[in-house]
Amino acid sequence: MRTFSYVRADDVDAALRAITDEPNAKFLGGGTNLVDLMREDIERPDTVVDITRLPLAEVEELPDGGVRIGALLRNSHLAAHPVIRSRYPMVAQAVLSGASGQLRNMATVGGNLMQRTRCLYFYDDAAACNKREPGSGCAAIGGFSRSHAVLGASASCAATHPSDLCVALAALDAIVELRSSRGTRRVPLVDFHRMPGDTPEIETVLADDELITAVELPPPPSGVSRYRKVRDRASYAFALVSVAAALDVQDGVVSSIRLALGGVGTKPWRAYQAERALLGAPATEESFRAAARAELADAVSLPHNEFKIRLAESTIVAVLRGMS
Amino acid sequence: MRVNGEPVVLDVPPQVSLLDGLRDRLGLTGPKKGCDQGACGACTVLADGERIVSCLALAVQYEGREITTIEGVASLPDGAALQREFIRRDGFQCGFCTSGQICSAIGMLAERDSDAPPTRDEIREGMSGNLCRCGAYNGIVDAIEEVAT
Amino acid sequence: MTAIGQAFDRVDGAIKTTGAAKFSADQTYPGLAHAALTHASTARGRITEIDTTDATRVPGVLAVITHHNAPKMKMPSVGLMPPVFGTTVVCLNTDEVHWDGQPVAVVVAETQEAARAAAARVRVSCSPLPSAVDFSTAEAKPQKNSMLQAGSARKGDALAALESAPVAVDREFTTPPHNHNAIEPHTTTAVWDGDRLTVHEPTQNIGGVRRTLSAAFGVPIDKIRVVSEHVGGGFGGKGLVWPGTILAVLAARVTGRPVRLVLTREGVYRTVGGRTPSVQRVAIGADREGRMTSLVHTSVTRVGRTGGGPEGVTIQSSHLYDARNILLRQNIAEVDLLANTFMRAPGEAIGTFALESTVDELAHELHMDPIDLRMRNEPTRDPIGDKPFTRRNLRAAYELGAKEFGWEQRTPQPRSMRDGQWLIGWGVATAFHPPVHLVANASLRFSTDGTALLRCGFHEMGMGAATAQAQITADALGIPFEAVRVEHGDSSLPAGPMAGGSNQTGSVAAAVHTLAPKLRRALGGEISVEALARKRKPYVEVSIGADSPLGRATGQARLMSKFLRDRRKGVRAVTGAQFCEVRVDADTGEIRVSRWVGAFDCGTVINPKTAASQLRGGIVLGIGAALSEETLVDPRTGRIMNPSLAEYHLPVHADVPEIDVHWLDEPDPTMPAGLLGVGEVGVTGAAAAVANAVFHATGKRVRDLPITLDKVV
Numbered sequence A: 001m002r003t004f005s006y007v008r009a010d011d012v013d014a015a016l017r018a019i020t021d022e023p024n025a026k027f028l029g030g031g032t033n034l035v036d037l038m039r040e041d042i043e044r045p046d047t048v049v050d051i052t053r054l055p056l057a058e059v060e061e062l063p064d065g066g067v068r069i070g071a072l073l074r075n076s077h078l079a080a081h082p083v084i085r086s087r088y089p090m091v092a093q094a095v096l097s098g099a100s101g102q103l104r105n106m107a108t109v110g111g112n113l114m115q116r117t118r119c120l121y122f123y124d125d126a127a128a129c130n131k132r133e134p135g136s137g138c139a140a141i142g143g144f145s146r147s148h149a150v151l152g153a154s155a156s157c158a159a160t161h162p163s164d165l166c167v168a169l170a171a172l173d174a175i176v177e178l179r180s181s182r183g184t185r186r187v188p189l190v191d192f193h194r195m196p197g198d199t200p201e202i203e204t205v206l207a208d209d210e211l212i213t214a215v216e217l218p219p220p221p222s223g224v225s226r227y228r229k230v231r232d233r234a235s236y237a238f239a240l241v242s243v244a245a246a247l248d249v250q251d252g253v254v255s256s257i258r259l260a261l262g263g264v265g266t267k268p269w270r271a272y273q274a275e276r277a278l279l280g281a282p283a284t285e286e287s288f289r290a291a292a293r294a295e296l297a298d299a300v301s302l303p304h305n306e307f308k309i310r311l312a313e314s315t316i317v318a319v320l321r322g323m324s
Numbered sequence B: 001m002r003v004n005g006e007p008v009v010l011d012v013p014p015q016v017s018l019l020d021g022l023r024d025r026l027g028l029t030g031p032k033k034g035c036d037q038g039a040c041g042a043c044t045v046l047a048d049g050e051r052i053v054s055c056l057a058l059a060v061q062y063e064g065r066e067i068t069t070i071e072g073v074a075s076l077p078d079g080a081a082l083q084r085e086f087i088r089r090d091g092f093q094c095g096f097c098t099s100g101q102i103c104s105a106i107g108m109l110a111e112r113d114s115d116a117p118p119t120r121d122e123i124r125e126g127m128s129g130n131l132c133r134c135g136a137y138n139g140i141v142d143a144i145e146e147v148a149t
Numbered sequence C: 001m002t003a004i005g006q007a008f009d010r011v012d013g014a015i016k017t018t019g020a021a022k023f024s025a026d027q028t029y030p031g032l033a034h035a036a037l038t039h040a041s042t043a044r045g046r047i048t049e050i051d052t053t054d055a056t057r058v059p060g061v062l063a064v065i066t067h068h069n070a071p072k073m074k075m076p077s078v079g080l081m082p083p084v085f086g087t088t089v090v091c092l093n094t095d096e097v098h099w100d101g102q103p104v105a106v107v108v109a110e111t112q113e114a115a116r117a118a119a120a121r122v123r124v125s126c127s128p129l130p131s132a133v134d135f136s137t138a139e140a141k142p143q144k145n146s147m148l149q150a151g152s153a154r155k156g157d158a159l160a161a162l163e164s165a166p167v168a169v170d171r172e173f174t175t176p177p178h179n180h181n182a183i184e185p186h187t188t189t190a191v192w193d194g195d196r197l198t199v200h201e202p203t204q205n206i207g208g209v210r211r212t213l214s215a216a217f218g219v220p221i222d223k224i225r226v227v228s229e230h231v232g233g234g235f236g237g238k239g240l241v242w243p244g245t246i247l248a249v250l251a252a253r254v255t256g257r258p259v260r261l262v263l264t265r266e267g268v269y270r271t272v273g274g275r276t277p278s279v280q281r282v283a284i285g286a287d288r289e290g291r292m293t294s295l296v297h298t299s300v301t302r303v304g305r306t307g308g309g310p311e312g313v314t315i316q317s318s319h320l321y322d323a324r325n326i327l328l329r330q331n332i333a334e335v336d337l338l339a340n341t342f343m344r345a346p347g348e349a350i351g352t353f354a355l356e357s358t359v360d361e362l363a364h365e366l367h368m369d370p371i372d373l374r375m376r377n378e379p380t381r382d383p384i385g386d387k388p389f390t391r392r393n394l395r396a397a398y399e400l401g402a403k404e405f406g407w408e409q410r411t412p413q414p415r416s417m418r419d420g421q422w423l424i425g426w427g428v429a430t431a432f433h434p435p436v437h438l439v440a441n442a443s444l445r446f447s448t449d450g451t452a453l454l455r456c457g458f459h460e461m462g463m464g465a466a467t468a469q470a471q472i473t474a475d476a477l478g479i480p481f482e483a484v485r486v487e488h489g490d491s492s493l494p495a496g497p498m499a500g501g502s503n504q505t506g507s508v509a510a511a512v513h514t515l516a517p518k519l520r521r522a523l524g525g526e527i528s529v530e531a532l533a534r535k536r537k538p539y540v541e542v543s544i545g546a547d548s549p550l551g552r553a554t555g556q557a558r559l560m561s562k563f564l565r566d567r568r569k570g571v572r573a574v575t576g577a578q579f580c581e582v583r584v585d586a587d588t589g590e591i592r593v594s595r596w597v598g599a600f601d602c603g604t605v606i607n608p609k610t611a612a613s614q615l616r617g618g619i620v621l622g623i624g625a626a627l628s629e630e631t632l633v634d635p636r637t638g639r640i641m642n643p644s645l646a647e648y649h650l651p652v653h654a655d656v657p658e659i660d661v662h663w664l665d666e667p668d669p670t671m672p673a674g675l676l677g678v679g680e681v682g683v684t685g686a687a688a689a690v691a692n693a694v695f696h697a698t699g700k701r702v703r704d705l706p707i708t709l710d711k712v713v
C-alpha cells in the first residue's frame, strides 16, 4: 500500500471540508473494498477521510411510511433492524446473502453502493482495463468472462456491479441522498450507477466531493417480496445471477411487480421491460417466462457468460413462481 | 484502544492494518493472516464484541475501541467453552484457521436474537466467512452446536 | 488397554485453540526486517531494465535485490530422491523470465508495509521471448518410465478388445489446474549467525529445505537448522522448496538482519506450483454380464519447462479392475508456466474422477447397479503385475458403506428421486490410494519420572502426527499415552521422513518399533522406573540414524532398499467406497452435496478422532475439486487470473454436509502396527461420486471439472 494520510471526520461538514481541501482524497467507510483495492495498488488516494463516526447510522421511519437509512449504517445492522426485517425483508435477505458475517459488520451502506467490480482484469494491474486505466483496452474480452454482464455492456467494458444490496434497492425505488458543499441532492438509485459506455471509469453520478448521506426507501410495494441469489458456492461468493422481486397478484392477475437483477448487468439492473410485460398479465409460468425473455432479449454474451441468459430467465421464473 | 481488556497504545502509520498492528506491534500472533483480502476469516477478531476481519481494518480506524483476540476470548461468554469443544470435537487440524473460527463463532452466537439453539445449517451459513482448508468443518460445527445448546 | 485405537484429543489442542501455537510467521527476533517480492508479469522474456529508484526511496527500505546485485546461488543436483526443490530457476541470478509470476526482485525493509509498498514500485521491463502457455494446444509427448513411476503399462491388447467388446464406453474428461491453498501462506524467517543459518519455515520436507539451502548458499548442511514445529496446512504445496524460501535467506544474508518473508496470497499462486490440469480418455469394454474385457486410460498433463513432475493419473487404473486387457499411457506437455507439483493424492485425485465416472457410465449402459458392476470386476491379485495385494477388502468396504448410506433405497433411473424443487441423486465411486513408506531417524528416551520422549523431525501440519506417534510409542513401550512426549518439526532432531504420499505415520511408527525393543534391552529387558533406577542414570536413550555425512548417506541407502523391498512385497493400498447424495435445483442447476458416507479399508486406525478428520478433510478437498475449484490460467498470457481466496472457490462451511466416515479396522500385515496412511485417500473417488450423483439427479453427465451449475442447467 502506498503511504497516505488519514483524517477522521466527526461530522458531515468536517467530512465535506476534508474531501474538498485534501488533494486526491477518498472517503473511508468500513474499508472492506477500499483497503483491499489500495493494497492491490488499484486505488491510490493520498488522503482517506474516515467517515465511520459520522452520526449517519440510524434507520428512521418516515411519515409517508418509508424509511431513511443512514449511509454509515453497517450492513449487518441494516439486515438486523426490526423495521427492515418486517417491512423490507428483501433488503435484509439481499444483505445477508452478501459477503460474510465479519464483512457485513464492517461494510457500510454507502460503501456498498460504491464498491467496485470484481472483474479479474480490473484487479490485476498487469492487465489492460479501461475502467482502471482509461483507454488501455479490456482484457476481459477474449479472457475469463464468467462474472461479466450480459446486459448494458459496451465495447469498452462488461464488468458487473457486484452488490447484492443495490439490487434490492433498485427494485424498491430507493433514493440516494448526496451532500456536498454545494448542497443536497436526491438521485434515484437506478440512476445513481452509470452504464459503462465509453467511460467505464466513471461508475456513478457521485461527484468527487460528494458524500452519500442516506438511502431512502418509499413505502414497501404491496404483495410478497424476495431476494434470491445464485452463485458458485453455497455461501460467500458473488452472484452469478440474483433476482429481487416484489409481486402482488389479484384474482390471478399481476397487479404490482418490481423486478431487479444482479450479476447480469453492468449496474444493478431494474428490469423495467419485464415489469411492463407482467403488469396486468395472468400470474402464470408462461407470463413469467415471457417477461424474463423480454428483459433478456437484448442480452449480449461473451464466451464464458452465455449461460447467464438462460440462468437469469430460469431464476426469474422460479422466484416469481415461488411467490405467486 | 483496549486490547483484551488492557489499554494499549498503538502508534502506527495509517497504512498499518489492525491485523499487522496486533501481530507485529503488540505481539499478539493468535490472529492469523491467510489472505490479507478479507476472504478467509483467519484474522477474525472482535471489535466491541462484533466479529470483523482485521486485515481490512486500518488500525487507526479502531482508536478507542475494545478489541478482543483469541488470546483474550477465554473470559468472554462461550469463549472457554468453545476452546474446550474445539479440542473435544476435533474442530481443527493444522490450527491455522482456528483463532479466526473461534472468534467468529463467538461473534456469530452473539449476533443471534433468538433463544432457540441454532440449527446446523444456520451455523454453517453464519460461519461461511471462515475457510478451513484442512476441512475440519464438521468438527467446528459440532463444537459450536454443543456450546450453543 | 492399548493407546492405539483410542480417540485421544490432540496433544496440541490447548495451544492451537488459544493462539499460543507459534507458526513460522509468529517467530520474532530482535532487529527483524521484512521482505517482499516483485513478480514478473511476462510468460517468458528477458529483463531489459529493472528500475529500483522509486522502491529505494520508500522510507524504511534496507535493500532492493535484483539480478544485478544478488550474490550467486546454486541449486542442488537434480535427481535427488525424494525431490527437494520446485523449480530449477535460480531467481535473481538470471535476467531470464521463465514464467509469469517469477520473482525478479526482493525488497527488504524495516516493516512489512514498507517492503510491500516498495516491491510494488520496482519497475520491470521485459523483452518477450517465444512461449507456449496454452495447455489445451500444447504438444504432448509420452512419459518415460522411471523407477518412481511408470509412464505406461499394458496387459494384452486392450484396443482390439475394446473394438470387439459387446458393450463399450469411450469418454474424454478434463480437470483444471488446482492450487493447494493452505490457509497459512508460505513464510520464511531466516537468521544468519556467521555461517550458521536458522530458518523457520512451514514445510513438509525439513530435509529438503536444508539440502537446498546448503547448496544455494554453499554452507555445510549441519550449519543449517530448519524449524517447522507447526505447519498451517501443506497438502503438497509445502513439500518442495520454492523461490520464496531461498530469497528470504538471501535477503537475510545481504542485509545482515534476521528477515521474514510472508508470501502474499497472490505470491503463493505465482511462486508455488499447483496441480496440473489434465485431459483423460477412459474407455471400457465389457461383456453383457459386466465383465470387463478392456480398460484403456490415457492422460495428458503438463509440466513447467523449468520444473515439475509427471502426474500419475492412471496409477489406480492398473489396480482397480480385473480387466482382461489393459492399456495405460501418460503423456506430458511442456509449457512456459510455473512448475506443477504434487497436491493431495496427486494422480489418483483426478485419475479416479475419470475412471470412476466411466465405470458409472458403463453401469448405466448395462442397466446394472454400479456397485454390482465393480464387484464383478474386483481382482484377487493385482491385475497387471499379478502381485498379491498386501490387503484388500474393498468388498467389505462397499458393504459397510452401502448399509450406512442406505444404498438399496436408490431408484436407478436418473431424475427419479425428487424432493420439491430439488432433484436428488445418489452416486458412488471407489477410492484408492497407495501410501508410500519411507524411513525415519528417531530417538527414544525413558526418564526416571516414568515418561518417554520420542524425538523425530517429522512434520505436523494437522494430521495429528504427534498425537498418533505418542499412542504408538505408548503401546510399544507398554506405558500410558499421557507418559509420552513427542518432539518434532526441527532439523536438530533426528531426521524424519518428508511428509508426503501418506507415508509419515507409518514411517515414523517403523522407527518407534525398532527403537522400543532397543530401549527395552538397554534397560535390561523391562521398561520401568525400577529398571532405570538400577542403571543409576537420569534417563536411557536409544536412537537410529545420525546427522552426519555418513549417517545421511546410510539413510539414503536405507530409503532406496526399503523402496525396492516394498515393491516386491506386493501392492499396498488403501481402498474405499465413497457415497454421496446431491441436491440439484431444478431451475438453476445449483448443486449441493447433502450427505456423504465414506467407508475405507485403511488398516489399523491409530486414533479414530484424528483419522476421521483426515478422511473428512480429504473428502472436503474432493468436494471442492468436484464443484468449484479451478485455477484460471489465461491461455493468452499464462497468467493466473484468480490468485485470491475470494475468486478461487474453496468449499466453505455451507458447502460441506455431515461426512460420515467408517473403516474396517483390519491391520495391514506388512506395516508397523498394521497402519496405512489415511491422509490422501479421502480425496480419491470423491469428485467421481459427486459427478455420478449429479448424473443420477439430472441425467446430465458432466465430464469436465468443476461441475458448475451452467454445465447442468
Ligand SMILES: Cc1cc2nc3c(=O)[nH]c(=O)nc-3n(C[C@H](O)[C@H](O)[C@H](O)COP(=O)(O)OP(=O)(O)OC[C@H]3O[C@@H](n4cnc5c(N)ncnc54)[C@H](O)[C@@H]3O)c2cc1C
Residues within 6 Å of the ligand: A026, A027, A028, A029, A030, A031, A032, A033, A034, A035, A036, A051, A071, A072, A097, A098, A099, A100, A103, A106, A107, A108, A109, A110, A111, A112, A113, A114, A115, A162, A163, A164, A165, A210, A211, A212, A213, A236, A237, A238, A239, B037, B038, B039, C646
Ligand atoms: C471477500 C469479500 C466478499 C464480498 N462479497 C460480497 C457479496 O457477496 N455481495 C456484496 O454485495 N458485497 C460483497 N462484498 C463487498 C462488500 O459488500 C463491500 O466491500 C462493502 O459493502 C463496501 O463497504 P465499505 O463501507 O467497507 O466501503 P469502503 O471500502 O470503505 O469504501 C468503498 C468505496 O466507497 C466510497 N464510500 C464509502 N462510503 C461512502 C459515502 N458515504 N459516500 C461516498 N463514498 C463513500 C469509498 O470512498 C470507496 O471508494 C465482499 C467483499 C469482500 C472483501
Ligand code: SF4
Residues within 6 Å of the ligand: A117, A119, A120, A121, A122, A128, A129, A130, A131, A132, A137, A138, A139, A140, A141, A156, A157, A158, A159, A200
Ligand atoms: S470488463 Fe471492464 S473492468 Fe473488466 S477488464 Fe474490461 S474494462 Fe476492465
Ligand code: FES
Residues within 6 Å of the ligand: B032, B033, B034, B035, B036, B037, B038, B039, B040, B041, B042, B043, B044, B053, B054, B055, B056
Ligand atoms: S487474512 Fe483477513 S480474511 Fe484472510
Ligand code: FES
Residues within 6 Å of the ligand: B091, B092, B093, B094, B095, B096, B097, B098, B131, B132, B133, B134, B135, B136, C183, C232, C233, C462
Ligand atoms: S485447521 Fe487447517 S485450515 Fe482449518
